[in-house]
Amino acid sequence: MNRINSLFSKLHRPALIGYLVAGDPDKEESLRLIETAIESGLDLLEIGIPHSDPIADGPVITEAHGRALSSGMTLDGLFSLVCDLRSRSDIPVVLMTYFNPVYRRGVNTFYEEAKNSGVDGVLIVDLPPEEAGDVVKIAAENDIMQIFLVTPTTDEKRLINILSVSSGYCYIVSVQGVTGMQQSEPKSIESLISRVKSRTKLPIAVGFGINSPGQVRNYINSGADAVIVGTPIVNIVKENIGQDLLIHSKLREFIQSLAVECRRDE
Amino acid sequence: MNNGKFDGFGGMFVPETLMGALHELSQAYEYYKNDKSFQDELNYYLTQFAGRPTPLTYCERLSGELGCRLYLKREDLLHSGAHKINNTLGQALLAKKMGKKRLIAETGAGQHGVASAIAGAALGLEVEVYMGEVDIARQELNVYRMELLGATVHPVKSGQRTLKDSINEAMRDWVVNLADTHYLIGSVVGAHPFPTIVRDFQTIIGHETRRQVQEREGRLPDRIIACVGGGSNSIGIFHPFLNDPVKLYGAEAGGKGLDTNEHGASLCAGEKGILHGALSYLLSDKDGQILPTHSVSAGLDYPSVGPEHSMLKDRGRVTYEAVTDDEALLAFSLLSKKEGIIPALESCHAIALAVKNKGSYESNEIVIVNLSGRGDKDLHEVARITRGEI
Ligand SMILES: Cc1ncc(COP(=O)(O)O)c(C=O)c1O
Numbered sequence: 001m002n003r004i005n006s007l008f009s010k011l012h013r014p015a016l017i018g019y020l021v022a023g024d025p026d027k028e029e030s031l032r033l034i035e036t037a038i039e040s041g042l043d044l045l046e047i048g049i050p051h052s053d054p055i056a057d058g059p060v061i062t063e064a065h066g067r068a069l070s071s072g073m074t075l076d077g078l079f080s081l082v083c084d085l086r087s088r089s090d091i092p093v094v095l096m097t098y099f100n101p102v103y104r105r106g107v108n109t110f111y112e113e114a115k116n117s118g119v120d121g122v123l124i125v126d127l128p129p130e131e132a133g134d135v136v137k138i139a140a141e142n143d144i145m146q147i148f149l150v151t152p153t154t155d156e157k158r159l160i161n162i163l164s165v166s167s168g169y170c171y172i173v174s175v176q177g178v179t180g181m182q183q184s185e186p187k188s189i190e191s192l193i194s195r196v197k198s199r200t201k202l203p204i205a206v207g208f209g210i211n212s213p214g215q216v217r218n219y220i221n222s223g224a225d226a227v228i229v230g231t232p233i234v235n236i237v238k239e240n241i242g243q244d245l246l247i248h249s250k251l252r253e254f255i256q257s258l259a260v261e262c263r264r265d266e
Numbered sequence: 267m268n269n270g271k272f273d274g275f276g277g278m279f280v281p282e283t284l285m286g287a288l289h290e291l292s293q294a295y296e297y298y299k300n301d302k303s304f305q306d307e308l309n310y311y312l313t314q315f316a317g318r319p320t321p322l323t324y325c326e327r328l329s330g331e332l333g334c335r336l337y338l339k340r341e342d343l344l345h346s347g348a349h350k351i352n353n354t355l356g357q358a359l360l361a362k363k364m365g366k367k368r369l370i371a372e373t374g375a376g377q378h379g380v381a382s383a384i385a386g387a388a389l390g391l392e393v394e395v396y397m398g399e400v401d402i403a404r405q406e407l408n409v410y411r412m413e414l415l416g417a418t419v420h421p422v423k424s425g426q427r428t429l430k431d432s433i434n435e436a437m438r439d440w441v442v443n444l445a446d447t448h449y450l451i452g453s454v455v456g457a458h459p460f461p462t463i464v465r466d467f468q469t470i471i472g473h474e475t476r477r478q479v480q481e482r483e484g485r486l487p488d489r490i491i492a493c494v495g496g497g498s499n500s501i502g503i504f505h506p507f508l509n510d511p512v513k514l515y516g517a518e519a520g521g522k523g524l525d526t527n528e529h530g531a532s533l534c535a536g537e538k539g540i541l542h543g544a545l546s547y548l549l550s551d552k553d554g555q556i557l558p559t560h561s562v563s564a565g566l567d568y569p570s571v572g573p574e575h576s577m578l579k580d581r582g583r584v585t586y587e588a589v590t591d592d593e594a595l596l597a598f599s600l601l602s603k604k605e606g607i608i609p610a611l612e613s614c615h616a617i618a619l620a621v622k623n624k625g626s627y628e629s630n631e632i633v634i635v636n637l638s639g640r641g642d643k644d645l646h647e648v649a650r651i652t653r654g655e656i
Contacts, residue, residue, distance in 0.1 A: 052425065052555040053541065055437045056281040062424060075553045099279055100540045101554030126279045126540070153286035153444070162282070176283060177442040 003092035003120040004145050004168045007044060008203045014220045014262045015043040017205055018255060019096065019230030021064040022047050022081055023073025025241050030068070031081055033237060033251060038091050040252045041259025046123070046228065049078055049097040056098075056125045058180030064234045075105060079117040086118030094121035094147060094168070107135055111142045121145035121168045129158075129165045136165045145169075150196055152176050152188060159199060169203040169226060170196055174210070174219070180231035181209050190222040197223060216261040229258060270458025273580065276573035278457045280543045284437070287444045292459045294364045299466065304363065311355045315388060316345045318352075318470065322478040322634070327604045334627035336620065337487070338607070338637040339475050339503060348610060348639030349471060349499045350381035354450060356467035358385035361448035368392040368447040372436040374401055374429035374495070375565035375612065376408025377639055378452030383417035385450075393417040396435040398427035401564045404647050426558050429568045433542050453496025454572030457543025461572050468502025475634060476506050483632055489623075491515040492636035493615040494533065494586065495565045497572035499638035504584065513585070515623075516575065517615035519561035520588030528560035532571045533579050533586040539570075546573040562591035562651070563611035563644070593618040598641065598648060610639030611648070 007015065018037050023030050038045065050068035054061065082093060095114060102110045102124060114122060122144055127135060129148060139146040145168025150159060153176060163170065174189050175181045193204055206219045207228025216227050236254060240247035270276050278288060298304040312318040320343050325336040341349035354371075361369060369391050373379030379395040386393035395412055399421050402409055412419050425431035433456070440449040454461040454468075479487050490507060492500035494516040504514050521529030529535065532547045539548035541556060549557040549569040561567040578584040594614040601617055602608045609617060616635050627633065641648075 053430065053434055055434050055542070056283070056441075058438070066424075069555065098540075098554075100548075100550055100556075103540055103545075104537075104550060104552060104554035125281050126543070128278060128280065128282055128285055131277055131279055149282040151283045151286075154282060155286065158282075158285065173283060176444065178438050181442065 002143055002145055003090065004044065004094070007092050008169065008225065011043065013266050014224060015226035016041060016259050016262045017044045017046055017207070017226050017228040018042040018233055019046040019048060019228060020233060020237070021050055021061065021068050022078045023050055023068030023071050024064040024234070024237055025067050026071035027073060027077055027081060031084055033247070034085060035088070036248045036251050037233065037255055038089055040255035042091065042255060044092045044094065044226070046094045046096050046230070047078070047082070049075070049095055049101055051098045051101060054098060056178055058178040058231065060180045060231045060235050060238060063238065075101060079113050082117040082119055092120045093118065094123060095119055096123045096125065099124050099127045107138050111138050111144055114144060115142040119144060121147050123147040123171060125149070129161050132165055147171050149173050152192060159196065163200045163202070166202060169205045170200060171228070172196060172204060172206045173208045174206050175208045177208070179208055189219070193223045213257045213261045216258050220261065227262070270462070272574045272577035275546050275576040276458055276461055276544050278543060279540045279545065280457045281441070283441045284457070287440070288457055288459065290364070295360060295459055295463050298360055298363055304359065308356055308359055311359070311388070312352065312470065316351050316355060317343060319474045320344060322475060322482065325605050331604070332621065332624045332627060333629060334631045334633045337479070337632065337634045339471060339634060340637055341471060341499065342607070342609065342613070342637045342640035346377070346381045346384050347642060348377040348381065349468065349502065350378045350452060351384060352470055352502070353452065353464050353467045353498060354378070354381040354385040357448065357450045357463065358382070358389050358391060361450065362389050362391060364448065366391070366446055366448040368394070368443065369450045370394050370396070370436050370439050370447055371450045371452060372396045372429065372432035373452060374432070374567055375563065375610070376401065376405040376412070376643060377565060377610070379412050379417070379419070380408050380415070382450050383412045383415035386417065387415050394439070395419050396422050396432040396439070398422045398429065398432050400427040401429065405564055405643055407646065408643050428559070429564065430556065437542070453498040454501050454574060455496040455542055455544060455570060461544065461574055464498050465501045465505060465574065468498050469505045471499065471502040471636065472504065472506035475503055479632065479634065485632070486510055486512055487632040487634045489513040489515060489631065489633045490636070491517065491616045491620050491633065493517045493566060493612050493638060494571060494575060495519070495568055495612060497575045499636050501572060501574055503636045508583065514583065515619055516584050516586040517589045517619040518586055519563065519566035519615065520590040520593070521560040521562070523590055524588050527557070529588065530559040530561045530566050530568055531588040532569060533575060534588045536570070541570045544570070544573045546570050546576045547579070562594060563615070565610070565612040566615065587619055589615040589618045589622070593622070595648065595652065597621060607637070608641035609637055610641050611644045613638045
């Protein structure tokens with residue numbers, strides 16, 4: 001079974017998903033940071049493929065993409081990083097990417113390489129279901145889950161359409177904006193979560209703008225099966241670059257504080 | 267509309283957060299494009315405010331030199347000094363009908379920013395413009411102009427700090443402020459429905475040209491030449507002639523030459539890829555990272571191109587050629603000295619292509635160059651380059 005599906009079928013508590021950018025601040029340190037994050041309590045890892053023009057991302061993650069590219073991160077480097085990680089950990093791995101890197105690599109080649117290096121899911125930020133026909137098919141052929149975004153502005157018709165092509169989990173964007181922005185009213189997210197739940201059996205993951213244990217708790221109480229934390233993790237990397245010990249201890253401390261909330265009702 | 271696809275190019279490659287806004291815009295546009303009072307109002311602004319129709323000027327001296335009958339479509343004479351205002355008046359009016367209070371725009375040369383600021387001021391909408399720091403430095407006068415017109419200019423410090431990066435920032439702003447904001451994109455680029463909307467607002471150039479050349483020459487032209495950045499002035503003049511036996515030429519930014527990697531010629535030297543919501547020819551590396559571009563003209567300094575041009579290239583309907591910085595600069599002084607018209611550096615690429623084709627013209631061949639803008643904004647930069655000063 002795909003690692004994402006087996007995670008959600010076995011886990012009887014909310015899952016903690018963390019996002020880091022591959023190659024930030026460089027390939028070796030990035031792998032070490034990922035391992036620290038996993039040890040600190042992540043249940044699923046989202047790895048951002050750095051892009052020159054990450055239009056859905058706010059300043060913190062955009063800068064991280066820039067750092068990773070300047071350090072020489074490439075697609076080959078990314079897949080070898082995932083291979084290295086796979087030899088040490090069984091955590092489900094989702095690649096979060098923009099479409100052009102996938103398109104230029106060739107969709108077939110990209111998914112085969114992803115499969116071979118141990119990737120379990122792919123989320124292409126700027127690929128809505130209308131444009132995703134071939135990609136969804138190729139992902140399925142490679143037993144890779146194709147994850148899509150649902151937002152507060154997604155209407156009923158689009159929601160049905162999105163869910164019909166989604167696998168793995170449904171990613172609810174909690175803010176109308178870019179990554180790293182403050183979250184919107186918990187009430188409106190609660191109704192969005194229940195709206196999506198009424199239409200799918202897929203686990204619901206909520207992300208964008210989550211930066212404290214309190215918010216993790218709120219979303220769990222609102223019915224989320226998983227919470228996704230990105231910008232605050234990337235921000236810890238940014239603020240502590242070069243401080244070898246501090247960067248890892250801060251990351252550990254922060255992720256543990258979130259993981260506690262996910263394990264509270266165990 | 268054709269679902270936003272031009273033989274497979276174009277589309278809506280945007281994050282889900284923008285899909286609702288794009289659908290809202292599509293629906294509003296589908297309604298208003300057939301609404302007579304909307305079209306009348308737009309026509310009022312185009313004629314009584316912006317100065318349409320623009321003349322079709324016969325170039326006596328250059329015609330003799332090139333061995334053809336050379337005409338210029340004078341978009342440089344429009345209010346604001348470039349064709350961009352055809353589109354900004356159209357979209358600003360549409361935004362107002364949609365109940366939006368705020369316009370955001372990206373700008374490279376500053377012409378689209380100025381044209382947006384003008385449209386906003388005239389229609390009572392707030393305007394904020396994203397502009398790369400590099401472009402701010404080379405188009406300083408336009409920054410002052412925008413501010414004078416009441417717009418706020420936000421310097422963009424990310425990426426290469428030119429047009430592409432300004433579009434990124436405008437998209438990030440839009441996604442947050444969808445409710446009260448319209449993204450007034452400046453060319454036939456971006457996700458559906460933008461390439462179609464902008465084209466439709468710019469085709470007035472081609473419709474006027476067609477009428478004018480018929481009146482003057484009693485027939486259609488043999489060739490039409492326009493510069494291609496995002497591709498709006500070119501598609502605007504080409505579109506009404508697509509089904510006629512008229513040869514169409516697009517001049518892309520050849521920068522320092524196609525062999526140098528310092529250019530903006532996505533059609534001549536790019537490959538298919540996705541940027542800013544559309545599949546089109548694109549300058550990106552094998553990992554899909556967008557490549558840096560260069561052009562002496564800020565308005566052509568863009569790594570992709572409108573999807574309809576990609577279709578026209580693949581169909582072989584339009585011939586796209588690259589024109590270097592040096593060729594464009596020669597055209598700048600040529601048109602100034604021979605015809606008394608100082609052209610925008612962007613438009614110089616089209617003039618240079620007309621000059622390059624010298625020798626291939628049959629006598630009495632009618633050649634029309636779309637003079638997309640005037641050169642006042644470029645005086646500083648050209649003086650700096652050619653005299654090494656100011
Ligand atoms: C005078 C002028 N011509 C041409 C362009 C290029 O844009 P497009 O290819 O959309 O006409 C610009 C863009 O700023 C411009 O200012």
